[in-house]
Amino acid sequence: MSLEVRGLHAGYGRLAVLHGIDLTAGEGELVAVIGANGAGKTTLLRALSGLLPVTAGTVHLAGTDVTGYGPEKLARTGLAHVPENRLVFPSLTVVDNLVLGGYTRRRGPAADRAQARDRAMALFPRLEPRLEQAAGTLSGGEQQMLAIARGLMAQPRVLVLDEPSVGLAPRLVGEIFSALGKLRDDGLTLVVVEQNARAAFAVADRVSVMDRGRVVLEGDPAALSTDPRVSGGFLGGGFAADADAEASAGPAAPAVPRAGSGATRATERP
Numbered sequence: 001m002s003l004e005v006r007g008l009h010a011g012y013g014r015l016a017v018l019h020g021i022d023l024t025a026g027e028g029e030l031v032a033v034i035g036a037n038g039a040g041k042t043t044l045l046r047a048l049s050g051l052l053p054v055t056a057g058t059v060h061l062a063g064t065d066v067t068g069y070g071p072e073k074l075a076r077t078g079l080a081h082v083p084e085n086r087l088v089f090p091s092l093t094v095v096d097n098l099v100l101g102g103y104t105r106r107r108g109p110a111a112d113r114a115q116a117r118d119r120a121m122a123l124f125p126r127l128e129p130r131l132e133q134a135a136g137t138l139s140g141g142e143q144q145m146l147a148i149a150r151g152l153m154a155q156p157r158v159l160v161l162d163e164p165s166v167g168l169a170p171r172l173v174g175e176i177f178s179a180l181g182k183l184r185d186d187g188l189t190l191v192v193v194e195q196n197a198r199a200a201f202a203v204a205d206r207v208s209v210m211d212r213g214r215v216v217l218e219g220d221p222a223a224l225s226t227d228p229r230v231s232g233g234f235l236g237g238g239f240a241a242d243a244d245a246e247a248s249a250g251p252a253a254p255a256v257p258r259a260g261s262g263a264t265r266a267t268e269r270p
Ligand SMILES: Nc1ncnc2c1ncn2[C@@H]1O[C@H](COP(=O)(O)OP(=O)(O)OP(=O)(O)O)[C@@H](O)[C@H]1O
Pocket: 012, 015, 017, 035, 036, 037, 038, 039, 040, 041, 042, 043, 044, 195
């Protein structure tokens, strides 16, 4: 399912944060959204998933205008949101967290829910022996896997994720991103907000760079990763920060870039 955002404005009360965002994620594409702190990345995802009102502009899912839909209606239409800081229910077991993730599909066939759970377990096998464990006792990486697995229980066709790598060791970051790459290869459309530019660039089909509520650059990750405006400016030296983290914690597991994503072009927005 494709996602098309045109001229999107959103904010908090009288505070305007997004000033006309354009973003396209084709079906089965993984688009990374990067940018410095406060650029508006979380605000964008919250507006896309109906948690914040869109004050101007449009959002289309597979060609249908879904602007103004609330979170539940968007979830039923096929969009799931994995929020910042995971937000699993700590006192509930892993399996109960998963059941809650599937609540928008509770009227669907039980076989579909079982299949969604099996798929999530295949993607994150380390959750399977922990199904009866309280989610709050999982490691940070396992909680992130659970947050993604819970999102998948809604059987989405578009998944938007807010900083899935935050606070994780590089090896786990690689594991999470290679899982996202597999979901993309299975046809899911993904929009991933990420501070860890290195991890995002390794797996993304396209990258959008945000600055102060606008998309200021977009293009192919290969072209953008060597662009001095990305490494030095909008990200506040994001690549260098990743390199430091890696030096202290060992090399990241390799992420899986999409086969044949070869173009190298970046476009600057006015
Ligand atoms: N609930 C809120 N009420 C008022 N202002 C907010 C609220 N949440 C965020 N903002 C403001 O909106 C702007 C964009 O914040 P946002 O969290 O979207 O940025 P971000 O790019 O996700 O940053 P980070 O990388 O630090 O998470 C910031 O100036 C922030 O202070």
